[in-house]
Amino acid sequence: MKFLFANMKACYLVFILLSTFLVGAQNVQELQKLISQPELTTKEKINILYTLSRELTYVDNIKSLEYAEEALQLAIEVNDIDGIAYSYRILSSIYALNDNYFMSMEYVQKAIDIFENRGDEKGIANCYISLGHIYRSLNNRDLEIKFHKKSFELFKSQDVTERIGVSAHNLGESYYNHKEFAKAKHFTRMAIHINDSIFNLPVLSSCYKVMGLIKESENQPDSASYYFKKVISISDELGDNAQKVATVEAMMQLAAMAKLAKNYKLEYKYLEQVEAFCKKFNLKKLLLKVYHEIQTFYLNQNKLEKVKLYLIAYDDLSGDLQRIQLEDRNRLTESMTSIHQLNKTTEKLYKENSSQASTIFYRNISLFVTSFFLIALFLILRKLKQINRELKSQNDTINNQKSELQELNATKNKFFSIVAHDLRSPLASLKSFSSVLVDHIDFISKEEIQSLGKKLSTSLDNTLKMADNLIIWAQTQMNTIEDKKESINLRTVVQEICDIFKAIANNKEVSLLTSINGNPHLIGDKDQVEFVIRNLINNAIKFTPRKGIVNVLVTQTSSQIKIVVSDTGVGMSSEFSKNLFSIQKPKGVPGTEGEKGSGLGLVLSSEFIKRNDGEIYVVSKEGTGTTITVTFPNEKK
Numbered sequence: 001m002k003f004l005f006a007n008m009k010a011c012y013l014v015f016i017l018l019s020t021f022l023v024g025a026q027n028v029q030e031l032q033k034l035i036s037q038p039e040l041t042t043k044e045k046i047n048i049l050y051t052l053s054r055e056l057t058y059v060d061n062i063k064s065l066e067y068a069e070e071a072l073q074l075a076i077e078v079n080d081i082d083g084i085a086y087s088y089r090i091l092s093s094i095y096a097l098n099d100n101y102f103m104s105m106e107y108v109q110k111a112i113d114i115f116e117n118r119g120d121e122k123g124i125a126n127c128y129i130s131l132g133h134i135y136r137s138l139n140n141r142d143l144e145i146k147f148h149k150k151s152f153e154l155f156k157s158q159d160v161t162e163r164i165g166v167s168a169h170n171l172g173e174s175y176y177n178h179k180e181f182a183k184a185k186h187f188t189r190m191a192i193h194i195n196d197s198i199f200n201l202p203v204l205s206s207c208y209k210v211m212g213l214i215k216e217s218e219n220q221p222d223s224a225s226y227y228f229k230k231v232i233s234i235s236d237e238l239g240d241n242a243q244k245v246a247t248v249e250a251m252m253q254l255a256a257m258a259k260l261a262k263n264y265k266l267e268y269k270y271l272e273q274v275e276a277f278c279k280k281f282n283l284k285k286l287l288l289k290v291y292h293e294i295q296t297f298y299l300n301q302n303k304l305e306k307v308k309l310y311l312i313a314y315d316d317l318s319g320d321l322q323r324i325q326l327e328d329r330n331r332l333t334e335s336m337t338s339i340h341q342l343n344k345t346t347e348k349l350y351k352e353n354s355s356q357a358s359t360i361f362y363r364n365i366s367l368f369v370t371s372f373f374l375i376a377l378f379l380i381l382r383k384l385k386q387i388n389r390e391l392k393s394q395n396d397t398i399n400n401q402k403s404e405l406q407e408l409n410a411t412k413n414k415f416f417s418i419v420a421h422d423l424r425s426p427l428a429s430l431k432s433f434s435s436v437l438v439d440h441i442d443f444i445s446k447e448e449i450q451s452l453g454k455k456l457s458t459s460l461d462n463t464l465k466m467a468d469n470l471i472i473w474a475q476t477q478m479n480t481i482e483d484k485k486e487s488i489n490l491r492t493v494v495q496e497i498c499d500i501f502k503a504i505a506n507n508k509e510v511s512l513l514t515s516i517n518g519n520p521h522l523i524g525d526k527d528q529v530e531f532v533i534r535n536l537i538n539n540a541i542k543f544t545p546r547k548g549i550v551n552v553l554v555t556q557t558s559s560q561i562k563i564v565v566s567d568t569g570v571g572m573s574s575e576f577s578k579n580l581f582s583i584q585k586p587k588g589v590p591g592t593e594g595e596k597g598s599g600l601g602l603v604l605s606s607e608f609i610k611r612n613d614g615e616i617y618v619v620s621k622e623g624t625g626t627t628i629t630v631t632f633p634n635e636k637k
Contacts, residue, residue, distance in 0.1 A: 029240070031055075046074050046083040053090045057097060065094050082123070085114035089127055096134045104134055125154035125163065132170055141178040148174045152187075165194035166203055173210045176217075185214050202243040205234040209246040212253060221257055228254050240281075248274055248286045255293065264301070271297060284321050291317065483525045483611055490520045490554055490561065493530055498552060501537050508593065509546040512537070520556040523635045528608035535601040536565040536628055542591035543626070544569035560634050566627040572620045580618060581606035 031052050035045065049071035056064040068090045075083030092108035095101070108130045115123030128151035135143040152167040172187035188210050195204040212227035231250035235242040255270035271294050278287035291314040298306035498514045505512040522529065533552075540550040544567045553564040570592065572580075581602055609616050613633055620626035 042074055042078045043080060043083070046071050046078075046080055046087075049074070050083070050086050050090060053087075054093070057090070057093050064090070068094060081114060081118060082120070085111045085118075085120075085123055086126075088114070089123075089130055092130050093133070096130075096137060099137075101134060101138065108134070121154050121158060122160065122163070125151045125158075125167070128154070129167065129170060132174065136174065136177065141174070145171070145174045145178060161194060162198060162200060165191055165198065165200060168194065169203055169207050169210070172207070176210055176213055179217075181214055181217055184210070188214065201234050201238055202241065205231045205238075205243045205250075206246040208234070209250050209253075212250065216253065216257070221261075225254065225257060228257075235277075244277075244281050244283055245286070248278060248283065248290075251277065252289070252293065259297075264297075268297060284317060288314065288317055288321065483528070485523055486526060488522045488524055488526050488529055490522055490529075490563075491516045493526070494533060494552060494554055494563075497530065497533050497537060501534075501541060504538075505541050505550065508541060508544075510541055510544050511549045512541070513549065513551045515552070516554040518556055520554060520561050520634075522561055522612075522632050524612035524614075524632065525608070528612060532605045532608050532630065533563065533565075535605045536563075536630070539601065540565050540567040540569065540626070540628075542595045543567065543589075545592045548625075556634055558634065561632045563630045563632075564627065566625065568625040571622045571624050571626055573622055577618050577620050581616070 031048050034040070035048050035052070040048070049067045053064045053067035053071060056067065068087055071083060072087035072091070074080070075087055088107045088111035092104045092106075092111065094104075095107065096104035108127050111130075112124060112127045115121075115127065128147045132144050132146075132148035132151065135141075135147065148167065148171040152164070152171050155163040155167050168187045169191035172184050172191055175181075175184035175187065188207055191207045192204065192211065195201075195207060208227045208230045212224045212231070215221075215224035215227060228250040231243075231246055232254075235244075235247040235250075251270050251274035255267050255274065258264070258267035258270060271290065275287065275290050275294065277283075278290055291310050295307050295310045295314065298304075298310065494514065494516060498512060502512050537550065537552060544550055548568040550565070550567045553562075553566075555562045555564075606616060609630055615631050617629045617631075618626065619629075
């Protein structure tokens with residue numbers, strides 16, 4: 001609960017500060033209550049003190065001065081440079097209001113120096129507003145316009161909506177004072193649009209007052225009256241937070257317009273209204289002007305008793321104002337001593353800060369140099385590590401290349417061995433047969449010629465198969481074979497291959513059994529898959545003796561398709577099965593009835609299975625047969 005309460009208070013503080021700085025509806029009473037809250041940070045307290053001083057400048061000059069001094073003292077204690085600069089700025093406004101323009105100019109220049117050193121363009125723009133007001137009080141219209149224009153341009157470049165609205169209003173009023181009514185109208189309309197959109201009513205009422213003056217100068221009394229009445233309407237809505245000077249001026253202008261229209265009853269009504277307003281908010285300087293106008297009114301009405309009454313009130317108020325102004329100036333003079341001491345403290349802090357900045361600068365240089373060497377050392381070590389990794393990688397590459405060269409050399413030897421032996425033998429047989437036919441044709445019977453022809457035909461068939469396998473194997477090594485993926489109906493493929501091999505199996509009295517579950521389809525290269533199945537079935541028949549069994553089984557699950565070729569043949573040793581798919585394995589073993597082979601069929605089968613994302617497994621034992629399982633991923637068509 002305590003944490004929640006603290007957060008709620010913090011939110012309330014933020015709300016009050018935002019409504020003060022951004023919207024412009026400054027609630028002095030709320031801020032005065034807020035200043036006593038114990039959970040305020042020093043920074044927040046400085047901001048509130050500065051805001052209170054600014055809002056009371058044209059209401060309670062001495063109270064405004066007290067808040068400004070307290071803000072400056074706190075800012076110096078905590079070395080809040082921004083707080084010091086803004087305190088100087090408000091002190092400048094206070095001294096200008098009391099016609100002490102020398103001190104006013106000194107403080108605003110100090111504020112500008114701080115903001116320029118900090119690169120704070122918003123602070124500089126705010127100081128330009130103060131300079132514009134100072135030169136307005138001195139009737140220096142050119143400099144008044146110059147500084148209000150500079151503040152407007154700075155706030156516009158920063159896109160600060162609220163301050164653009166304020167500075168546009170100031171610039172519009174300055175152009176009006178200079179009788180440049182077209183420019184005055186342009187900037188005042190802009191200010192009205194901005195301040196109305198963000199609901200900044202105090203500034204909006206001042207904008208309406210200026211627009212009323214412009215319309216009056218254009219001889220448009222109805223429009224002027226409309227804008228002056230809007231000022232009074234906003235003043236009634238805001239109450240204590242109203243822009244009082246603008247309200248008084250609007251009422252006085254309405255009274256003057258009624259007088260010009262010879263509507264004396266309405267004139268008196270506005271004079272009576274403005275007198276009550278000035279008394280309510282203790283606006284003695286403005287009330288003095290009101291008394292003068294009322295005297296004139298009664299003089300024109302020939303009511304001498306009323307004139308005498310207001311002459312006495314005027315004299316009494318003048319005496320009070322002189323006394324108050326004297327007290328205020330005494331207070332300001334006394335304040336100059338304490339502010340002078342604060343300035344000395346500020347200068348001392350600046351010197352200490354400069355000394356600390358110098359120390360920090362050299363320390364940072366030292367840290368930079370040390371960091372530079374550490375970074376350089378780190379980079380050198382990292383480079384050496386990288387070079388070491390590259391050397392190791394190069395060594396690994398060399399070793400891999402060495403192994404590949406050894407394998408390639410062994411492959412080359414195997415290739416030449418096959419070509420030299422397995423291709424030479426049938427060619428030698430063909431040469432012998434042709435020689436026999438040429439030299440002994442008269443001594444050989446027809447049956448002997450047929451027998452020799454059959455043997456030679458079988459030898460040539462094996463040689464052609466081996467030549468085909470050699471060509472295909474060479475193409476795989478050179479990566480010249482293109483995989484043509486398509487949907488393969490395994491039931492049809494396996495049945496067609498088995499139908500071809502049944503005649504071969506029957507000649508050898510081997511039972512070739514086929515079992516296909518479902519209607520499996522495989523995505524792959526049809527020629528390669530057919531090659532694998534043919535080779536596995538051919539090898540199974542080749543190494544199965546008469547009366548044996550070769551079984552082909554095709555099954556599928558949701559994840560894979562399995563082709564199993566098992567036989568009751570001679571089997572193989574574990575040592576032989578390890579190198580079954582290697583080109584470097586021993587020369588092909590003859591079948592049970594002397595069938596020859598190069599051993600390339602299984603090497604190519606292994607390569608084609610990999611190309612089609614499959615895997616192959618061998619289970620074999622000498623004397624009991626062999627089971628080879630091929631699996632492929634089960635993909636949808």
